[in-house]
Amino acid sequence: MNNESLWSIFINTSLINNFVLAYFLGICSFLGVSSKVETGLKMGAAVTFVMVISALCAYGINALLTAINAPFLQLISYIVVIASTVQLVEMFVKKTSPALFKALGIFLPLITTNCAILAVALFQTSKGYGLLQSFVYALGGGIGFTLAMVLMAGLREQLVFSETVSVAKGTVIVLLVAGILSLSFMGFAGLGG
Amino acid sequence: MSTIPQNKSDKGFFSSLANHPNTDEFTRGLWRDNPVFVQVLGMCPSLAVSNSAINALAMGLATAFVLLMSNILVSLLKDFIPKQVRIASYILIIATFVTIIDYVIQAVSIDLHKNLGAFISLIVVNCLILSRAEAFASKNNVSKSILDGLGMGLGFTFALLCIGSLREIFGSGSLFGYEFMPSNFEKWVIMVLPAGGFFSLAFLLLIFNYFKLKKEGL
Numbered sequence: 001m002n003n004e005s006l007w008s009i010f011i012n013t014s015l016i017n018n019f020v021l022a023y024f025l026g027i028c029s030f031l032g033v034s035s036k037v038e039t040g041l042k043m044g045a046a047v048t049f050v051m052v053i054s055a056l057c058a059y060g061i062n063a064l065l066t067a068i069n070a071p072f073l074q075l076i077s078y079i080v081v082i083a084s085t086v087q088l089v090e091m092f093v094k095k096t097s098p099a100l101f102k103a104l105g106i107f108l109p110l111i112t113t114n115c116a117i118l119a120v121a122l123f124q125t126s127k128g129y130g131l132l133q134s135f136v137y138a139l140g141g142g143i144g145f146t147l148a149m150v151l152m153a154g155l156r157e158q159l160v161f162s163e164t165v166s167v168a169k170g171t172v173i174v175l176l177v178a179g180i181l182s183l184s185f186m187g188f189a190g191l192g193g
Numbered sequence: 194m195s196t197i198p199q200n201k202s203d204k205g206f207f208s209s210l211a212n213h214p215n216t217d218e219f220t221r222g223l224w225r226d227n228p229v230f231v232q233v234l235g236m237c238p239s240l241a242v243s244n245s246a247i248n249a250l251a252m253g254l255a256t257a258f259v260l261l262m263s264n265i266l267v268s269l270l271k272d273f274i275p276k277q278v279r280i281a282s283y284i285l286i287i288a289t290f291v292t293i294i295d296y297v298i299q300a301v302s303i304d305l306h307k308n309l310g311a312f313i314s315l316i317v318v319n320c321l322i323l324s325r326a327e328a329f330a331s332k333n334n335v336s337k338s339i340l341d342g343l344g345m346g347l348g349f350t351f352a353l354l355c356i357g358s359l360r361e362i363f364g365s366g367s368l369f370g371y372e373f374m375p376s377n378f379e380k381w382v383i384m385v386l387p388a389g390g391f392f393s394l395a396f397l398l399l400i401f402n403y404f405k406l407k408k409e410g411l
Contacts, residue, residue: 021387023241024236024237024239024241024387025241025315027236027237028236028320072296075291075292075314076288079285079288079317080285083280083281083284110320112280112318113319114318115237115315115318117318118315118317119311122311122314122315126311167399167403168399171395171398172395172398172399172402175391175392175394176395178391179388179389179391182386182387182391183386186388
């Protein structure tokens, strides 16, 4: 059992060890959907929701698997939980906001293969977090993801107006911006305990 | 690819190899459709562990193995998997092989397993593997899928090795742990930090783009 304080977990996952900028998790959707602030924000919200649900389920599953002594099933059961949660979110979004459903497009089902979500489930297990700690960990991770997404989208909206060398157009310039963003997030390193 | 057709003309071995219909499935993953440099797929679990060449190589080979095995199995089972649940089935197949490779790496080298950590498990969500299963293996026969898996896997390993070597040479002044830089070489600490991963990949993509544009005559 890990007795790290909830506040330090939150700061740690959302700012210092930001999933996108420090661990390179969820890069695919980070690069794919971050061209508009609004879409980025909603995508971040969807990811945060799936993250929290799957983190809580993962906690239960881990307890069960430890009880029946079958740790090798861990990965498989986590991914099934995530896939079904994503399916649920997809149905919910389709019903409530067809416009958002269209904007997110292929990236909505791809949340299943968003590494950040599986990573939350795996990391919390290896760190031995309790139920409440897992919840805060997932929430912090999701908010950190959303933050990175919105910052990136804001920068990219401005980037459209600047002249880019033809070799560096597209992914290259976005990666460079992401690198600089990642550097600036290192400034948070002294914050946590 | 057991039989290479006998080429009567004097074109030589390599061009006859290049003309073989199946060779394309293999070679295009290596360069023309390189998963990292061209398709920009499967970066998430890879950039994180590419801070040294040996980690990058291990990660690349592990991913290539999973990619190959899942391609074979998906291709074999393509007629039995109902269309509605295909993605879930693919992910389960992939997760099974990742669990296997996780235990294998643990058996081979505990140190390596510690370095790669949870990122081995994260091979499951490598977009590259799922995209090959969905876009290629589920539509083609086993032998083609094997070639495709091998080509893409090796192309991925090659790309990771490039990033890993670049980061290790400048970040730690060594390659595969062997230090060859002069002792007064100032290490670029930024290269082993997360930001260095973004920069190295951007740099490599820049080179790749340059050659692509040059070929198109722009």
